[in-house]
Amino acid sequence: KNGGKKEAHKASFEIDLPGAEIGKVVTRFPPEPSGYLHIGHAKAAILNEYFAHAYKGKLIIRFDDTNPTKEKVEFQDSIIEDLALLGVKGDKVTYSSDYFNEMYDLAIKLIKDGKAYCDDTPLEKMREERMVGDKSARRDRTVEENLKVFTEDMKNGTEEGLKNCLRAKIDYTALNKALRDPVIYRCNLTPHHRTGSEWKMYPTYDFCVPIVDSIEGVTHSLRTNEYRDRNPQYEWFLKELNLRHVNIWDFGRINFVRTLLSKRKLQWFVDKNYVGNWDDPRFPTIRGVRRRGMTIEGLRNFIMAQGPSKNIINLDWSVIWALNKKVIDPVAPRFVAVDANNAVPVKLLNGPKEPTTEQKPKHKKNADVGTKPVIFADQVLIDQADAEGLTENEEITFMDWGNVIITKVVKEGEIVKSIEANLHLEGDFRKTTKKITWVADTKDKVTVELVDFDHLITKDKLEEGDNFEDFITPQTEFHTQAIADLNVRDLKAGEVIQFERKGYYVVDQPFQEGKGAVLFTIPDGKAVAKY
């Protein structure tokens, strides 16, 4: 069916990094510890790792921790764990905050060279001036004045310091607005999670990244291409500060339909209790998609299939889930569950007087998955949906058992209340059209809660100016009760299974006596929104 599509597995990008030499490439993945990693970060991390490996070079994991207002140790720890989960191992872990002294000295150098100035223009006015290309009233401050404001007022976070920021003196009329004297330092009195209250001002992203990339020996700085306008600025800093050249290499961000990939917005969903936490199965975080049943192999195959595409794409989730299905289908053990709502009792008149147990393969096409006990009894349960079409004298097949001839169907209106039937094991299962699943109605059966989810927002692609809070899906969690075979008792959290004829599930809460088990539906890339 998808013959034309590129096969995802083990794809290599067949792309060269400009100026890359075997053994000398250094890349870096620079997450800000201001949230949990999401699937977009996974792309960046895996790409950086890919190139580091492909050129037998090194990968640096760098915490870009220059904004204490948003950053926390909790996020930092989770990022380390999630990278390990993704199988991305850096050759070293560093922190932008390790270089606060160097950046401070370099800022002073810029001031002394007349290439930076302190500006206390009110925020709104400064924004306006940058928009229209006006000169700041403070642009011609003397070096002495700038040094005093920066190294005394701003450094100590005084009242005067707080009014100021430090700006690079590039070109306030530049067509590229990123060059209109960008802010490179601003005060923040919030204690930093690593340096405490040692610093009262912090470098901005724009100033920090080129400096740290250069100091750390990065040869190729992979950046998502929404930063393309800022590339000349990056290069300006390297040149003016006499720092080693770094190659910038752009790649496209990934986005998904009806999905937010901004840590700030995801934090909002957590704060408003729309989701349980950052590992919520509705979240596009690594933890969220894992909890929903995404395998690391499926995720990596997906990223590799995307390659380093420069297009900013709005992907449908079905693509990644279809790849995941290819990973889980050959190995997920198969069990049986029937919908608890109006499950139909079937009395097998000639069935076994006492329940008997037999070992059956857990996976019909893969013996390596092992075997499982199946209980056969003269009372079984089937799905209402399967029972509805059945008529007396009809011959059908009970999967993993044999043929059955229906002798009586008791209905109340359209609802089937009970069925009687005779086992007809000599019958040929190839001649029946209905092959249905069943669960022995013995004390061993297990109640399970099946949970399915919808996207958190209702609009495929939020446009500039849309407020995401106006597009919240009212209901995103759907629960159904089912009755499953005894094997579900032994499943552990995180195990991925198939319920035959229903789909794939991941165990979220294992079975507990009196509480049942909770399983989440794993999208298989086919199901279109049911709600």
Ligand code: ATP
């Ligand atoms: P957010 O807006 O959610 O805070 P960010 O881009 O600021 O995200 P960082 O922690 O600074 O998050 O990002 C670390 C790396 O991940 C950066 O190189 C960034 O470009 C990359 N990245 C973030 N989101 C995506 C995405 N959707 N697709 C590809 N790469 C991404």
Ligand code: MG
């Ligand atoms: Mg960022």
Ligand code: MG
């Ligand atoms: Mg961002």
